[in-house]
Amino acid sequence: MSRNYCTQCGSHTTKPLTFITHSASQTQLKYIFQYALPNLQGRTVLDVGSRLGAVLYGAYFYSASPRIIGVEINESFCQLQQHVIEKYELGHRLQVICTDICAQGEFLQAEFGSISARQLGSKVQF
Numbered sequence: 772m773s774r775n776y777c778t779q780c781g782s783h784t785t786k787p788l789t790f791i792t793h794s795a796s797q798t799q800l801k802y803i804f805q806y807a808l809p810n811l812q813g814r815t816v817l818d819v820g821s822r823l824g825a826v827l828y829g830a831y832f833y834s835a836s837p838r839i840i841g842v843e844i845n846e847s848f849c850q851l852q853q854h855v856i857e858k859y860e861l862g863h864r865l866q867v868i869c870t871d872i873c874a875q876g877e878f879l880q881a882e883f884g885s886i887s888a889r890q891l892g893s894k895v896q897f
Contacts, residue, residue, distance in 0.1 A: 800829030811836035815882060818842070819872050824852040831865055840882075841867045842875065 775785045795803065804811070812835035818826045821841030830839045843849050849869035856865050868875070 801833050804833035822848050839865045842872045844871050
């Protein structure tokens with residue numbers, strides 16, 4: 772008998788739900804940027820939906836990428852990231868853009884060539 776039940780209908784026919792979070796631990800970020808991804812020297816890292824900036828900071832400390840860009844739609848998260856960037860003087864490689872990525876077609880075209888926000892999801896590699 773299941774110890775879980777649906778609070779909407781009372782059903783006991785439930786199963787665990789796996790959540791995938793955008794954030795990663797320091798150890799996970801180190802592994803991603805030092806082993807899972809190719810050498811990022813001379814390449815730009817783009818983190819769409821950068822939230823608190825964990826992936827940006829991981830890219831800064833664990834990769835050779837000369838340019839790391841976070842795009843975040845939430846103004847509060849943008850302010851928090853900008854504060855960290857300024858406080859720890861990370862601005863020479865790190866940049867946060869507070870906008871909806873779907874409105875950044877020209878930026879994407881200029882930075883990455885013929886990629887659109889719609890195609891962006893299919894271009895992400897691990």
